[in-house]
Amino acid sequence: MKEGFLIGGGLILAGILLQVAIGPIRWELFAWPVNLIVLILLLAAVGVMFALRRKVYAFEWMMHAGAAVPCLIYATALTVLMGLLPQVEEEGMPWLCRMLRFWPFVLIWTWMMIISALAALNHLLRWKLKEIPFILNHLGVVVAIVSATLGSADTQSLSLTVFTGETEWRAEDDAGMVHEPGLAVELHKFTMEVYPDQTPKRFASDVTVYTKDGKTVRGTVEVNKPLKVNGWKIYQYGYDVRKGPESLYSVFQLVRDPWIVWVYTGIFMMIAGALCLMLFMAPKPVRQ
Numbered sequence: 001m002k003e004g005f006l007i008g009g010g011l012i013l014a015g016i017l018l019q020v021a022i023g024p025i026r027w028e029l030f031a032w033p034v035n036l037i038v039l040i041l042l043l044a045a046v047g048v049m050f051a052l053r054r055k056v057y058a059f060e061w062m063m064h065a066g067a068a069v070p071c072l073i074y075a076t077a078l079t080v081l082m083g084l085l086p087q088v089e090e091e092g093m094p095w096l097c098r099m100l101r102f103w104p105f106v107l108i109w110t111w112m113m114i115i116s117a118l119a120a121l122n123h124l125l126r127w128k129l130k131e132i133p134f135i136l137n138h139l140g141v142v143v144a145i146v147s148a149t150l151g152s153a154d155t156q157s158l159s160l161t162v163f164t165g166e167t168e169w170r171a172e173d174d175a176g177m178v179h180e181p182g183l184a185v186e187l188h189k190f191t192m193e194v195y196p197d198q199t200p201k202r203f204a205s206d207v208t209v210y211t212k213d214g215k216t217v218r219g220t221v222e223v224n225k226p227l228k229v230n231g232w233k234i235y236q237y238g239y240d241v242r243k244g245p246e247s248l249y250s251v252f253q254l255v256r257d258p259w260i261v262w263v264y265t266g267i268f269m270m271i272a273g274a275l276c277l278m279l280f281m282a283p284k285p286v287r288q
Contacts, residue, residue: 015104136273144266151259
């Protein structure tokens, strides 16, 4: 496994050099259709590696524990750091507080994806029923990683402010740029419930959503209970805190992630693989 740890360390060093030289990863540059082109090239590269595995030792080695275990250790360590440190998408924050834009993190997980893809192909080639758990696990990792990274460029998060009795089509992104998301929100009423000490207990908005394709959806939007319309999730985000229950407007967050279905697909594949592994590997009862 020495080679595995050396390669992982080399990827981290290369990532740090890239971070210093060109700055953090700008995922917005990978928006559709660039992410599709990158995906095709990546899958083609994996296919070539697998086809040449008998001729190139490195490609054969990548399908074994000597490559997988060190990579998993590096990936786990970086992911634990991401979970322990606050992640903020503001410019100028420390590298480890913007882990998804940190080159070493992305390179290690890309390495993990390639290893998993090669392992999945290897298990598919020697197809047997008992290979199903390994195929599901490895393909699940590939699908989840690819969808979460390349798909992040297509994720949109917009802020939309609507006054009571009015309808608003325009929303703003984090940079203050105005967008028309293809739907409008009409605010009928903002309501708030408070505790005896007057701190907010619940706040929600009674709205009607209109879409450009002619849909009309009436519903209530409150914290952690978004309204889903045409691929958008509409969250209750804010209100006029100075007026509290008498607020005349609501602030909504509109989130759209077209790749999220594939992220969940990858996760469910890994869960199914784990369940199948327990089923197939369960000890058989001893006959008396």
